[in-house]
Every structure is written in structure tokens, then in C-alpha cells.
Amino acid sequence: MQALSLYRNQSMGVRLHTALRAWSAPLDAVVEALPLEGTLLDVGCGHGLIANEAALRSPLARVLGVDLSEGKIASARTSVGQRANIEFRLAPLESVPESGFDAVSLIDVLYLVPEPSWTSFLRTCLEKLRPGGIFVLKEIGTRPWWKFERLRLxxxxxxxxxxxxxxxxxxxxxxxxxxxxxxxxGFEEVSLRPLDAGYASPHLLLTARRP
Ligand SMILES: C[S@@+](CC[C@H](N)C(=O)[O-])C[C@H]1O[C@@H](n2cnc3c(N)ncnc32)[C@H](O)[C@@H]1O
Incomplete structure (x- = not known):
């Protein structure tokens, strides 16, 4: 991932974390599922690796990454430099005022949201999209069991x-x-793609559209 180079001058901990993240999950396939143009909201962007990769790949895209973690957002902001097509904000999804995004991504975040809130959380993702906008959801599946148990640990x-x-x-x-x-x-054109081949975790990618 070319975005890894944006963390070169950050702490050893951040460099290690982002390198491990890029190595241990199929992030290129996740980024490929995003549109090349338009506005993208990356919910729970962490250090901003995926948002950065999407913005670097496509200068015509405008990317907003939000996360709850002050430390991760500080690191993500440091990675921006002079680029104008990306912004990182310390905010939960629920307090992002903008809507009408061409794409919303939720990459390895949902499993951390308490299950009783999943429906309203996912509905908020749907409502952030313009009609026809694409939702990209990366999660961890439950099969095969040994990859799932390793991941849980x-x-x-x-x-x-x-x-x-x-x-x-x-x-x-x-x-x-x-x-x-x-x-x-209420999403339509929901498609599911297992992405665990070659990885130790049962990665899953789902894409869907707002009608
Ligand atoms: C496992 S990390 C994934 C980070 C990044 N998406 C990636 O794939 O590298 C999950 C992130 O979701 C964030 N998060 C959890 N609930 C959130 C919410 N309601 N709004 C925004 N971020 C949230 C956490 O702070 C954490 O940084």
C-alpha cells in the first residue's frame, strides 16, 4: 500500500501498527471496492490507512475519515501533509453533519459497536449516502472456526x-x-465476498447500495 509511506516519520508504534494492519488484512481489495471519484466517508478510520490509500489512488475523490480515538486521529492528521482531498476529524459517526456521500466505508469497526446498536448504526451509514451511493463493509466472519478463534484472541x-x-x-x-x-x-444489491484466502483471519467484504 502506497499510503504506508505517509507514516514514515511517525513513532515506531504507529509505523508498526500500520505495517501490521496492511500485512494482516486484504486492504487493497477493500480500497478497490470504493469508487474512484466523489465523496467518501470512512467511519472508524483509525490511523487513516484506508482513507489515505483511497485519496492517494484517486485525486478526484474527496475523503473524510472520522474516529473516536484522539491518538489515532492525531496520527491520521499528521499523515495528510499538503494534500487537499482528505480530512480527518475526531468524531463519532453519529455527529457527522454532512450527508449525500458517494460512498461510506466501515472497515473492521462494526464488531466493536454494541450489538443492540447495530441496526441504528448501519441505518445511519445508509442515511449518509446519496441515493445510489455505495456502502463498503469489511468485517470478520465466523468461519472457518479456527481462524475465528485465533482472531477473537x-x-x-x-x-x-x-x-x-x-x-x-x-x-x-x-x-x-x-x-x-x-x-x-434497506440496502440493495448486497453482495458478499469472503477474503480470507492467504490470511489468518476470516475476512469478509460486503458491498451494497442505497436505493
Ligand atoms: C479495528 S479499528 C479499524 C480502523 C480502520 N478502519 C482500519 O481498518 O484500519 C476500529 C476503529 O473504529 C473506531 N470506532 C468505533 N466506534 C466508532 C464510532 N461510533 N464512530 C467512529 N469510530 C468508531 C475505533 O476508535 C477504532 O479506531
Missing amino acids: QEFMSTRVLRITQGDTMHFESGEELKQRLTGI
Whole structure:
């Protein structure tokens, strides 16, 4: 990922985290699912690796990344330099005032949102899109079981022990369950793609459109 070079002058911890992130998840496939032009909202952007990759790949896109973590947003902002087509903001999804985005991405975030709030969280993602806009959801599936159990241990370490990621609860669903949720909320053209081949975690990519 070319965006990794944007973190070259940051702390060893940030460089290690972003490099591990790029190595351990199919982020290129995630970025490829995003449109090349228009406005993109990356919800829970973390250090901004995916938002940055999308903005670097396509100067015609305008990207807004939001996250709850002060440290991650500070790091994401440091990565921006002189580029004008990307902005990072310390904000939860619920307080982003803009809407009408051409694409909304939610990459490995939903499992950290308490499950009773999933429907309203996903509905807010839908409402942030323009009609016909694309939603890109990357999650962790539940199969094969051994990849899922390994991942659960890793996430337990990240959220509870090392506290790299904020989140008190974790909830995972299968690809089919996620697909049904998106359809039930009102998305159309929902498609599911397992992306775990060659990776130790059961990565899943879903794309859908606002009608
Ligand atoms: C595992 S990280 C993924 C970061 C990034 N999307 C990536 O793929 O590298 C999950 C992020 O979601 C953020 N997050 C969780 N709930 C959120 C919310 N309601 N609004 C914005 N960000 C949120 C966390 O702060 C964390 O940085």
C-alpha cells in the first residue's frame, strides 16, 4: 500500500501498527471496492490507512475519515501533509453533519459497536449516502472456526489487554447474517465476498447500495 509511506516519520508504534494492519488484512481489495471519484466517508478510520490509500489512488475523490480515538486521529492528521482531498476529524459517526456521500466505508469497526446498536448504526451509514451511493463493509466472519478463534484472541488482546483499540464488547456474525441485516435495513444489491484466502483471519467484504 502506497499510503504506508505517509507514516514514515511517525513513532515506531504507529509505523508498526500500520505495517501490521496492511500485512494482516486484504486492504487493497477493500480500497478497490470504493469508487474512484466523489465523496467518501470512512467511519472508524483509525490511523487513516484506508482513507489515505483511497485519496492517494484517486485525486478526484474527496475523503473524510472520522474516529473516536484522539491518538489515532492525531496520527491520521499528521499523515495528510499538503494534500487537499482528505480530512480527518475526531468524531463519532453519529455527529457527522454532512450527508449525500458517494460512498461510506466501515472497515473492521462494526464488531466493536454494541450489538443492540447495530441496526441504528448501519441505518445511519445508509442515511449518509446519496441515493445510489455505495456502502463498503469489511468485517470478520465466523468461519472457518479456527481462524475465528485465533482472531477473537487477537481482538481480546487489542481491546482489553493492550488497549490499542477502544471497545468493551465484540460481536461477530456470519457473512449470510450480515447480508440479511443490510437487506433488512434497506440496502440493495448486497453482495458478499469472503477474503480470507492467504490470511489468518476470516475476512469478509460486503458491498451494497442505497436505493
Ligand atoms: C479495528 S479499528 C479499524 C480502523 C480502520 N478502519 C482500519 O481498518 O484500519 C476500529 C476503529 O473504529 C473506531 N470506532 C468505533 N466506534 C466508532 C464510532 N461510533 N464512530 C467512529 N469510530 C468508531 C475505533 O476508535 C477504532 O479506531
